[in-house]
Amino acid sequence: MNFFRLPSFFTVNYHHFVFTLLISTAVLTPSLSYAASKEDLKGVSAEISRQKTSLTTQQKKLNQLQGELKNHEVAISKLGQEIRSNERELTQVQANLTELKAQTRKLEQTKKQQKDTLEQLIKTYYLTSRSNNLPQIIQGGDAGKNDRISQYFQHLAKARSEAIEALSETQTELSQKEQLLSQEENRQATLLADKKAKRDDLIKAQSQRKGTVSKIQSNIRNNQSKLAELRRNENRLKAEIAKAAKRNISPMNGLAAYRGKLPWPLKGSILHNYGTSQSGQITWKGIVINAKQGEAVKAVHSGKVVFAEWLRGYGLVLLIDHGKGDMTLYGYNQTLLKKDGDVVAEGETIALAGNTGGQDRPSLYFEIRRNSQAQNPRSWLK
Incomplete structure (x- = not known):
C-alpha cells in the first residue's frame, strides 16, 4: 500500500492497523463480494487519512509551541x-558616588580651613590697623617704620586676596562635585x-515559558x-x-595536543554521559553537566564563535x-555573552548556564566535534 506516506514513527502502527483490519475482514466474512472489500479498503484509507491529518495538525501545534518557547527564552x-x-x-555609579562623596568631604574640609585662614587674616589686618594707627602712618612719621608697616599691610592684603580667590575656587569645585553627585544619584535611581x-x-x-514547556511536554x-x-x-x-x-576556515591548530588536558566548562556532576540512551536508539552526543542558574560557562580552549543563537x-x-x-x-544556556565572530580565550566566560530549549532544570549541554563527528568529551577533559 504505497498510496500514502507517513512519518516513520507512525508507519508501523498504521500498517498493523491496516493488516489487522484486512485479516479480520477475510476471516470473519469470507463470502463478502469484491465490492464489499473495496468499501472496507476505502474505510481503511479514510481512517489513515484522518490519522495523517491529525498528525499534521499535531506537528503544526508543536512547531507553534516551539516558536513560542524560542520567543520566551530569547526574551529572557x-x-x-x-x-x-x-x-x-x-x-560603577556606586563607585562614582563613593569617590565624589570623598572628594566633597575633602573640599568641605579645605573650604573650612580657607575660611578660617581668611577670618584670621581679616582679624590680623584689623588689629594691626588699630595698633599702628594706620591713618597717622599714611600722613607721616618715621619713614623706615612706615615702610615696614606698609609692606606688612601689603602682605596681609595679598594673602587675604589669595585666600578669597582660593576659597572661591574651592566653592566652585564643590558646587560642581555636588552637581555631579546629584546626577549620579538620579542615574542610580x-x-x-x-x-x-x-x-x-x-x-x-x-512564567509564560513554564506554561509553554508544559504544553510541549x-x-x-x-x-x-x-x-x-x-x-x-x-x-x-x-x-x-x-x-x-x-x-x-580557521588558522588555529585545533585540540589534538590537548586531549585529556582541557579544563571543564563548569564544575558540576554529570547528569547524562556521552553514548548513553536518550530515547530509543537516540544516544547522547555530548554530556549534560548539572549547573546553577546563571552560573558562568567558560570556553575550554581559545577559538572563534561561529554560531550564537537559539536552536530547537x-x-x-x-x-x-x-x-x-x-x-x-x-547548549541550554540562559544568556549568551558572546556573539558570532567573537574571538575567545581559554577560561573566558562565554555564557550563563540555564535551562533553555525546554529543559526542566539548569544544566549545560557540552559537545566536542572533530570534522563534525561527535567525540566523548570525558576523554578530552581533565
Missing part, C-alpha cells in the same frame, strides 16, 4: 543581559527602577513522538555545525571553532 536571555548590564552600571521593571518582565516571561505524549522530535533536533544541530564548518532542542547555543575541524558546543 535579552532581559538577563540587560539586567547584567544594569548591575555593572550600578556598580533610574537604573534601579529600570532593573526592577526588567526583573518583573523576566518573572512574567519565565503534553504535545509529545509518547515515546515515538519524543523520538521523532529528538531526531529532528539532532538533524538541525548537524546542519548548523556543517554550515558553520563550511563558512569558517538545545536552547541558546554557542559553537566555538578551534581550527583543524575541531569545535566545542555549549
Whole structure:
C-alpha cells in the first residue's frame, strides 16, 4: 500500500492497523463480494487519512509551541543581559558616588580651613590697623617704620586676596562635585527602577515559558513522538555545525595536543554521559553537566564563535571553532555573552548556564566535534 506516506514513527502502527483490519475482514466474512472489500479498503484509507491529518495538525501545534518557547527564552536571555548590564552600571555609579562623596568631604574640609585662614587674616589686618594707627602712618612719621608697616599691610592684603580667590575656587569645585553627585544619584535611581521593571518582565516571561514547556511536554505524549522530535533536533544541530564548518576556515591548530588536558566548562556532576540512551536508539552526543542558574560557562580552549543563537532542542547555543575541524558546543544556556565572530580565550566566560530549549532544570549541554563527528568529551577533559 504505497498510496500514502507517513512519518516513520507512525508507519508501523498504521500498517498493523491496516493488516489487522484486512485479516479480520477475510476471516470473519469470507463470502463478502469484491465490492464489499473495496468499501472496507476505502474505510481503511479514510481512517489513515484522518490519522495523517491529525498528525499534521499535531506537528503544526508543536512547531507553534516551539516558536513560542524560542520567543520566551530569547526574551529572557535579552532581559538577563540587560539586567547584567544594569548591575555593572550600578556598580560603577556606586563607585562614582563613593569617590565624589570623598572628594566633597575633602573640599568641605579645605573650604573650612580657607575660611578660617581668611577670618584670621581679616582679624590680623584689623588689629594691626588699630595698633599702628594706620591713618597717622599714611600722613607721616618715621619713614623706615612706615615702610615696614606698609609692606606688612601689603602682605596681609595679598594673602587675604589669595585666600578669597582660593576659597572661591574651592566653592566652585564643590558646587560642581555636588552637581555631579546629584546626577549620579538620579542615574542610580533610574537604573534601579529600570532593573526592577526588567526583573518583573523576566518573572512574567519565565512564567509564560513554564506554561509553554508544559504544553510541549503534553504535545509529545509518547515515546515515538519524543523520538521523532529528538531526531529532528539532532538533524538541525548537524546542519548548523556543517554550515558553520563550511563558512569558517580557521588558522588555529585545533585540540589534538590537548586531549585529556582541557579544563571543564563548569564544575558540576554529570547528569547524562556521552553514548548513553536518550530515547530509543537516540544516544547522547555530548554530556549534560548539572549547573546553577546563571552560573558562568567558560570556553575550554581559545577559538572563534561561529554560531550564537537559539536552536530547537538545545536552547541558546554557542559553537566555538578551534581550527583543524575541531569545535566545542555549549547548549541550554540562559544568556549568551558572546556573539558570532567573537574571538575567545581559554577560561573566558562565554555564557550563563540555564535551562533553555525546554529543559526542566539548569544544566549545560557540552559537545566536542572533530570534522563534525561527535567525540566523548570525558576523554578530552581533565
